[in-house]
Amino acid sequence: MACIRSASIVILRSSFQHNHAALHGGVFHIDESDISVDESGFVNNSASVDGGVFYTYIHPSSCDIRRSEFTLSSAGDDSGVMFIGRVNSRVNVSECVFSFNTASARGGVAALIGSSMFLELDRSNIFNNMAMCNQRLKQCCHGDRR
Numbered sequence: 347m348a349c350i351r352s353a354s355i356v357i358l359r360s361s362f363q364h365n366h367a368a369l370h371g372g373v374f375h376i377d378e379s380d381i382s383v384d385e386s387g388f389v390n391n392s393a394s395v396d397g398g399v400f401y402t403y404i405h406p407s408s409c410d411i412r413r414s415e416f417t418l419s420s421a422g423d424d425s426g427v428m429f430i431g432r433v434n435s436r437v438n439v440s441e442c443v444f445s446f447n448t449a450s451a452r453g454g455v456a457a458l459i460g461s462s463m464f465l466e467l468d469r470s471n472i473f474n475n476m477a478m479c480n481q482r483l484k485q486c487c488h489g490d491r492r
Contacts, residue, residue, distance in 0.1 A: 355381045362386070367393040370429065371401030372419065376409070383411045390418045396457070397421060397429030398447065408436045415443045425449050425457035426475060440468040449477045
């Protein structure tokens with residue numbers, strides 16, 4: 347839906363439904379930006395690759411999410427909701443609900459890939475989310491069985 351670069355974004359009392367990205371970040375692809383989400387809903391969003399809702403990779407970003415719900419979002423590879431990779435990023439999540447989100451590989455809700463990342467989770471409910479191992483990641487999930 348949106349590629350955000352070098353910006354500060356505030357989202358308040360908003361709804362994001364049925365969005366899809368052909369690659370990353372079904373709703374937001376974030377680089378070098380600060381995003382604040384409060385009292386919002388994300389339903390049935392998806393990405394063909396990583397981050398059904400949020401995706402950030404390489405450039406530092408920060409994300410504060412409060413009093414929001416994430417339901418039925420999915421990713422073809424990693425993270426049904428938020429993918430954070432190889433960056434010095436900070437994500438704070440407070441009073442949120444994550445339910446029925448899926449990923450074909452890692453992280454039904456979140457995938458943190460790399461180093462120097464900070465995820466704080468406070469007073470949130472996480473239930474009925476699932477990550478499945480697909481054939482491409484068989485070695486990651488089951489070891490090398492040659």
